[in-house]
Amino acid sequence: MGTYETGAVRSADAETAHTGTPDIIAELLDLGSTDMDPSRRTMLGAIGLYSAALAVPQWGEISGRLDKLRYNPHTRIGTREVEAVRTMTEHLSSLDDQLGGRTVRPMAAAFLVNTIVPYLHAEASDAVRRQMLSAGADHCYLTGYMAMDECADGLAQRYYLQALKLAGYADDHLTYCTTLRGMSVQATELRHGINAAALADAAAAAAPQAGPRMLAFLSGQQAHAAAQAGDRDTALRKLREAEEAMDRAESQARAFGSYDPAALSYHTSQVRYELCDRAGSVQALEAADRQRPSAYRRVRVRNLGTLAERKLELGLLEEACKDWNRMLDDYVAVQSGRCDERFHEMMNSLRPYRKNPHAGQLHERGRAIARQQSQLRPS
Incomplete structure (x- = not known):
């Protein structure tokens, strides 16, 4: 199969499909354990750089593999545990919308390691195991989105790949295609347009x-x-x-x-x-x-920043300043690498216009926020 650069989504290594299924639960445990450790989180961004030619597992390679998963016969789960995972994932998603991925992702990684991984190991009926795999896929997709929001794009890809695999094991077409679409969103963020189009088309083709x-x-x-x-x-x-x-x-x-x-x-x-x-x-x-x-406070911060930047491109400096001021009202409450990008772009864009009273006051407000943030960061 061709790489993203040719507009096609690559297949995962065909040899893996024939030699046996990797231990996906061990992979999840390793990924989540590293991510939840504050002393190792800085390292994650450097370890897993974003790959524009990443091999994406196709549906036929990962679906129908429920029997390949190992389980612990000494514990058993039912629908209540599945519902608990889904409820927690929805709650974390709401917090992410309001507070940003940098705040919420450590909690998501810890929940993956301490709750979801043991549940995936547990004995259950086939129906419940599929439901738990699907719930785990949703959680990995959300955690990947949080990593992308923090600009840890290689790490986000690792979570997205786990989401694809879990969705395939669960025969969950919906989460599989949603994750492919999320990977397309990430590619557009990073200006990999051809890759983004290939992933978006693959998501539409895989949709139920x-x-x-x-x-x-x-x-x-x-x-x-x-x-x-x-x-x-x-x-x-x-x-x-x-x-x-x-x-x-x-x-x-x-x-x-x-x-x-x-x-x-x-x-x-x-x-x-x-x-x-x-x-x-x-x-x-x-x-x-x-x-x-x-x-959706985090999204509002990002989009107001983008709106102001585009108004400035049109020469609408005072209108841009109004939108940037609105952005700052929410920015102080959000911990997000992508929002930080919009803040730094604002500061750089305002520098040539500081003699304008609107731009000058906004620039000073931004400097005060930057000083406050630097004081809050651990030394």
Whole structure:
């Protein structure tokens, strides 16, 4: 199979499929144990650098392998343990939205090691084991997203790969395709447009029967990735598909994950920006800001920073300063590497305009926040 650079998702090593299944539970224990140890967390970013040619396990290589997993006959779990894992993962996801990945990921790694890994070892009915594998896959996907938010992109890939494997073992197509999409989001963050498009297309191809909101969830990312890869026609077509699907889904009360009108407006903005429509991008980001629920504080910080940067590109300095001030209102409560990037970009962008009263006051506010942050960091 070709690498991402050729637009195809690579298969995992075929030899592994024939020589036996690796001990995925041992892999999870090693990954989570290293990540939850404060003395080793700094090392993680350097160990696992992001790979644009990472081998991604295909569905046929990992599905239907429930019998390959080892288990401990002395402990047994049921549906209550599965529900406990899902409840905890949802709670950590909500905290992540409000506080950022740097704050929450140590808790997620500890829960993986201390609770999920023992549950995966336990004896259970086949149905319960599949449910626990699926719950574990969701948790690994979330933890990978937190690592990406902290700019530990190689570590995020390691968690995403574990999520793919667990989803395959559980025969959980939904989590498998959601994780592939998450890997596409990461690739767009890092400007690997061709890789991002390949992963987004693989996610759509692997998806189970999709309702309208899930179609929007997948098509929106396909549009963004295609635009970044320079495929204008595909980007616009996929964006129309996402908009039409969201229109059909509006009668449904519950969003698919966090994909809602604000997320679609964000994708619209990204497509327009990649296609050199800066004004249209600003309009769509402003719509996303109006539509976004207040619980998504981390996303609001990032998007307000991006909105201000694009307004400055249009020469709208005072409007940009207003958005940056709003960003700082929430930034002080969020621990996120990606949000830090927006903060540092703000400070660099303001430097030439410090004689402007709006820019000068904002720059001073930013300096005060930076001093406070440096005092709070451990020496």
